[in-house]
Amino acid sequence: MKVRLERCRKRYLGQVMDIERRSFEQPYEREVFESYLGSDLFIVALDNDRVIGYAIATVKGVIVSIAVLPEYRRRGVGKMMLEKLLLYVATGKIKLTLRVSNLGAHRFYEHMGFVREGVIRNYYENGEDAFIMVIRR
Ligand SMILES: CC(C)(COP(=O)(O)OP(=O)(O)OC[C@H]1O[C@@H](n2cnc3c(N)ncnc32)[C@H](O)[C@@H]1OP(=O)(O)O)[C@@H](O)C(=O)NCCC(=O)NCCS
Structure with a gap:
């Protein structure tokens, strides 16, 4: 598996929502994700073109949310995303x-x-x- 990280784009939001629903009892609404679009601190992890994880932080140093598709967990994807966000919020x-x-x-x-x-x-x-x-x- 070759994972790459990218800023989240609008076209990924459907897949991000799918991860969200599969990860949390009370998932955030789509509008919450839309409000972070365009931020360098809203990133996705991609395996080819499949979104396998996402993470969001704010410039003020709050980790808003992070989740990885269940079948991709414990393979270092969460760590990779969080390390990237921690670099931005230095x-x-x-x-x-x-x-x-x-x-x-x-x-x-x-x-x-x-x-x-x-x-x-x-x-x-x-x-x-x-x-x-x-x-x-
Ligand atoms: C939390 C979450 C994002 C971690 O992502 P991940 O890609 O599975 O994590 P990593 O593989 O990078 O884990 C790095 C290390 O963290 C620890 N860790 C991660 N998940 C763990 C678990 N379920 N139990 C115990 N230790 C865990 C381990 O030390 C792991 O290293 P190892 O696998 O070599 O032992 C993922 O479990 C998830 O999406 N959970 C559901 C959503 C959620 O609860 N998000 C956090 C609340 S905002």
Whole structure:
């Protein structure tokens, strides 16, 4: 598999939405993705022309979302995308929130050097708490 990273273009949004729906209980709406189009911090991972992952960050140092197609997980794609975004957001504190139940992602972020900074109670619609994780650059 030869994976390349690119800025997300409009024509990839359908595939990004498919990954989103297959990855999250409460997927973001298409409009959320549209609002990040044009940003260097909205990237996709491509295997030939198939979108196999996406990641979004903001210039202020927030990781908005990252997901990889289930059948492509544990092959370094998430790491490749997050490393690229961390290069763009080069200084200061980079932050994200995730469900306390999302153990796989928790391990992933720890592997990438993030540490747990706190908990936000009742952060999600179903009442679940969120962990705040940070990395300093
Ligand atoms: C989190 C996610 C993006 C990771 O992507 P990925 O491409 O599978 O991750 P990588 O292959 O780059 O993993 C790098 C390292 O992180 C750790 N890791 C990743 N996923 C893990 C898991 N499910 N359990 C334990 N450790 C994990 C491992 O140390 C891994 O290295 P290894 O495979 O050599 O052991 C992917 O699991 C995913 O899309 N999950 C669903 C969406 C989600 O929860 N996103 C995060 C919340 S915003």
